Amino acid sequence: MIKIYQFFKKILIFIGFYKPSCRFYPSCSEYCSQTFKKKKFPKSLFLCIYRILRCNPWNKGGYDPVK
Template sequence: MRSVRRLLTGLSRAVNALLKGVVRAYRFFLSPWLGSACRFTPTCSLYALEALDRHGPAAGSYLAARRLLRCHPGCAGGHDPVPDQAPRLFSRLINPSSDSPHP
């Protein structure tokens, strides 16, 4: 059981590092050409990096994608920090409640 948990933890860290690498590559290569278009603070790419750090690859990717979908010319923008808690779906997957139907 420990080896499975260790394998999953290692896989999660590898996926997280890969996703953060993609965001950093965007920030280094594409962002300077595209200019500052983000309507939020922190910027969408910084938000994605923080969400991945705080909540891991699954919940962090979900939060980053949700943020990107909200960032468009018609939105007001403003201060929008990464939430302290992972979205409910992800917190239930990680820590299922004791009243779950599974034995």
């Protein structure tokens, strides 16, 4: 599901309909993809939801790798 989202997002960026503006590096979708590769499912799901909840105007963002 994450890979499908990333694929369509790249197409929209390429044709100019979407401007990337993620507060974090790596982006939230890339972070979730990495988490599911490195952690077990329940932990990955929790980390992804927590990351998405932190993605808001009141958070600075910045470098936030999967630990």
